[in-house]
Amino acid sequence: MTTAPLAARLTVPSGPLFFPVTAFGPDGTVDLEVYRAHVRRGVRAGAAAVFACCGTGEFHALTPEEFQRCVRAAVEETAGQVPVLAGTGYGTALAVRYARLAEEAGADGLLAMPPYLVVAGQEGLLRHYREIAAATALPVVVYQRDNAVLTPETVVALARTDGIAGLKDGLGDLDLMQRTVSAVRTEAPGDFLYFNGLPTAEQTQLAYRGIGVTLYSSAVFCFLPELALAFHRALRTGDDTTAHRLLDGFYRPFVELRAQGRGYAVALVKAGVRLSGLDVGEVRPPLHEPSEDHVKQLAQLIERGHALLEETE
Numbered sequence: 001m002t003t004a005p006l007a008a009r010l011t012v013p014s015g016p017l018f019f020p021v022t023a024f025g026p027d028g029t030v031d032l033e034v035y036r037a038h039v040r041r042g043v044r045a046g047a048a049a050v051f052a053c054c055g056t057g058e059f060h061a062l063t064p065e066e067f068q069r070c071v072r073a074a075v076e077e078t079a080g081q082v083p084v085l086a087g088t089g090y091g092t093a094l095a096v097r098y099a100r101l102a103e104e105a106g107a108d109g110l111l112a113m114p115p116y117l118v119v120a121g122q123e124g125l126l127r128h129y130r131e132i133a134a135a136t137a138l139p140v141v142v143y144q145r146d147n148a149v150l151t152p153e154t155v156v157a158l159a160r161t162d163g164i165a166g167l168k169d170g171l172g173d174l175d176l177m178q179r180t181v182s183a184v185r186t187e188a189p190g191d192f193l194y195f196n197g198l199p200t201a202e203q204t205q206l207a208y209r210g211i212g213v214t215l216y217s218s219a220v221f222c223f224l225p226e227l228a229l230a231f232h233r234a235l236r237t238g239d240d241t242t243a244h245r246l247l248d249g250f251y252r253p254f255v256e257l258r259a260q261g262r263g264y265a266v267a268l269v270k271a272g273v274r275l276s277g278l279d280v281g282e283v284r285p286p287l288h289e290p291s292e293d294h295v296k297q298l299a300q301l302i303e304r305g306h307a308l309l310e311e312t313e
Contacts, residue, residue, distance in 0.1 A: 006109050006139045006165050007191035009083050010049060016218035016228045017195070018047035019056040021270045022070055024281035030066045032073050034280055038222075038273065039077040045225035047082060050074050054087035054111050056219055056266055061284035068101040075106035085141065089113035092128050096135040103136040110140045111168065114148035122154045133163030143197060145170030152176075152183035159188035166193030169213070172204065178211045199265040200255050202231050206243065209235060219265065220254070223272030227305045230312055242312055250305045257297055263287040264294075271295050275302060 020042060023034035039050060052074035053059045053067050062070070071086045078084055086102035088095045088110050099110050112132050120128070125148055133140045140163055144150055149171055150158070158164045169177055177194075184192050196208040196216035205216050214235075221228035227250060234242040258264045267283045271290050274280060275298065282289050290298070 005191070006083060006085075007193055009108075010193060010215060011191070013048035013215060013232075015046035015048045016221045016225075016232050017049050017051060017215060018042040018221050019051045019054050019217050019219060020074070021222055021266070021273055021280050022053065022057045022062065022066075023279075024284065026281070028281075028284065030062075030070065031281065032069060034278065035070060036073050036077050038278055038280060039074050041278070042221065042225065043078050043081055045221070046229050047221065047225075049082050050078055050084045051111055051217065052084055052086050052107070054085075055113070056217075056222065056269055057087065058266060058284055058287070059087040059089060059113065061287075064097065064101055067098060068105050071102050071107055072105035083108035085109040085111050087111050087113055088132060090116040092131050095128070095132050099132055099136045099138065099140075103138050107138060109165065110136070110138050111143055112140050113143045114146050117147075119147045122151055125150065126154055126157055129158060129164060130161050133161055137163075139163060139165035141166040141168050141193065141195065143168045143170060145197065149176075150180075152180040155180045156183050156187045159184045159190065159192045165191075166195060168195035168197040168217075169208075170197040170199075172198050174207060174211065177208070177213065181212055200251060200258060202228070202251050203247065203255050205235060206240070206247075219269045220251075220272075222269050223276045224302055224305050226309055230309060245312065246308060249308045250301060253304075254298075254301055257294060257301065260294055261288075261290060264290060268294070268298060271298055272302065275299055 020038050023031040025031040052071045074084050084107050086107040088098040129142050194213040196213050198204050201216035218228045231246045258268050267287050268290050270283055
């Protein structure tokens with residue numbers, strides 16, 4: 001684990017944030033060697049951070065033992081070049097357990113996903129995340145989505161809590177995010193981090209950039225890192241012409257394809273990694289594989305992505 005503060009390492013990211021898929025072998029067990037190769041490839045391609053065993057990595061489908069092995073493998077493969085954050089979630093007791101397993105494995109931080117099943121009030125959510133933050137020395141990024149939607153007042157309280165480093169937004173309510181950013185800026189100023197965590201975040205990142213959210217997760221980076229890097233570079237340099245070309249030619253059609261099946265935010269990405277030449281296996285249930293036709297459409301989109309890169313150059 002590195003000693004540099006997470007905020008300092010991610011404030012001006014050099015590339016997209018990488019959420020590797022978890023590789024499974026033909027028998028359904030975790031394939032650590034393929035997983036290691038996937039992480040290595042992402043780091044070499046220019047990822048600014050590795051988020052191991054999070055949503056794209058099928059955190060929900062991993063046992064605690066599998067989780068810790070994968071996090072440790074990610075830490076070893078990055079070798080301190082970029083920070084490694086690990087997922088945690090479920091109820092508070094299990095979230096604390098996963099947090100401690102991640103800390104033992106050498107992670108640099110945690111992504112706290114929504115609590116399992118329950119729809120809690122703000123007081124309960126605040127207590128939940130504070131207990132996770134108190135359980136380890138790792139900085140915690142809170143993932144807002146589904147049954148964990150936070151008011152600006154709650155986010156201010158989180159920003160004032162030792163160990164809570166940021167908010168990842170998977171809700172997409174830009175009015176709420178603007179009010180949240182404003183409230184934290186005025187009532188708890190500091191190095192609090194914000195992430196766009198919507199599926200295929202590039203599709204909405206121009207809007208998020210407008211309210212000061214510059215960090216975003218990139219699932220496309222898993223299987224088409226060159227295009228994800230080109231888009232990230234366009235955003236960083238203000239090259240909206242290139243950003244629009246990639247949005248119109250690749251990202252919008254990809255999002256439309258992703259919308260054709262439940263769970264495709266993970267399953268379609270995993271299919272893309274296989275198409276890129278790395279056999280990471282299938283998704284675990286309750287997710288299901290994309291249809292053959294959808295995989296063919298994805299392959300055509302990837303070809304289109306490469307053509308767009310040539311046009312950009």
